[in-house]
Amino acid sequence: MMNIVDYLLIGNTRFHWAFKKNNSYEFSHTLINEKLPKNIDFKNLIWASVGKYPTNDLLNKNRITLKEINLNNMPHFIGIDRALACFAALRMMENKLRKNLLIVDLGTTVSITKVDNQGNFLGGQLFPGFTTQLKSMEQNTKNLVSPNKLFIPKNKFEISTKNAMLSGVYNSIIGVINISFDRTKDILILCGGDANLIGNSLKKDIQNFILEPNLVMNGMIFLNKK
Numbered sequence: 001m002m003n004i005v006d007y008l009l010i011g012n013t014r015f016h017w018a019f020k021k022n023n024s025y026e027f028s029h030t031l032i033n034e035k036l037p038k039n040i041d042f043k044n045l046i047w048a049s050v051g052k053y054p055t056n057d058l059l060n061k062n063r064i065t066l067k068e069i070n071l072n073n074m075p076h077f078i079g080i081d082r083a084l085a086c087f088a089a090l091r092m093m094e095n096k097l098r099k100n101l102l103i104v105d106l107g108t109t110v111s112i113t114k115v116d117n118q119g120n121f122l123g124g125q126l127f128p129g130f131t132t133q134l135k136s137m138e139q140n141t142k143n144l145v146s147p148n149k150l151f152i153p154k155n156k157f158e159i160s161t162k163n164a165m166l167s168g169v170y171n172s173i174i175g176v177i178n179i180s181f182d183r184t185k186d187i188l189i190l191c192g193g194d195a196n197l198i199g200n201s202l203k204k205d206i207q208n209f210i211l212e213p214n215l216v217m218n219g220m221i222f223l224n225k226k
Contacts, residue, residue, distance in 0.1 A: 006045070009049075012107070043059065047062060085113065085219055086115050090119050093189070101114065102114050108132055110176070130198075134165060134169055152170050174201075178205070187209075195213040
């Protein structure tokens with residue numbers, strides 16, 4: 001039986017899918033291969049792409065671009081994933097206190113984007129993601145091998161080299177979040193592939209934050225319904 005895929009976001013290293021099932025959506029994430037799977041209903045597939053990717057099979061009329069996303073002061077060169085995350089956050093979050101939204105997308109690259117409650121784009125930060133930092137150490141430093149499994153070590157100071165790498169990368173990400181997040185003025189929202197990994201550990205330090213791993217995909221769904 002053919003799987004009808006409703007939404008596809010082509011990321012830097014993965015395909016991100018949203019499947020319609022009954023009245024809700026199921027999300028999945030697969031590594032980018034040379035070709036898209038053939039069991040796709042391309043006529044009804046809504047899609048977007050973060051970077052350049054051969055999209056001959058995809059219909060241009062079904063593509064989501066920045067033109068469809070209305071954020072004030074949004075630069076024309078911002079990544080579509082960041083714009084969709086902002087759009088979804090503004091739609092999904094109850095913000096009675098009218099705080100700023102600080103959206104942290106924990107993917108291949110970590111993007112931190114801030115918008116105010118009126119949808120004004122306030123700027124952001126970009127730095128290497130969890131796996132990207134580990135791979136960088138492996139590629140640029142002798143005798144360091146990237147761990148096969150990602151987890152957060154219990155100790156800040158570890159004996160084993162691999163655990164020390166994991167602890168250092170985790171603390172670098174947490175450090176940037178803590179510096180960027182104003183607890184009195186912001187709502188913190190985590191999304192992306194490492195959102196659960198970082199979010200579960202972050203609960204010890206920040207209790208009031210929102211964990212929405214598939215925020216960007218929900219942005220595609222909301223935008224298409226609009």
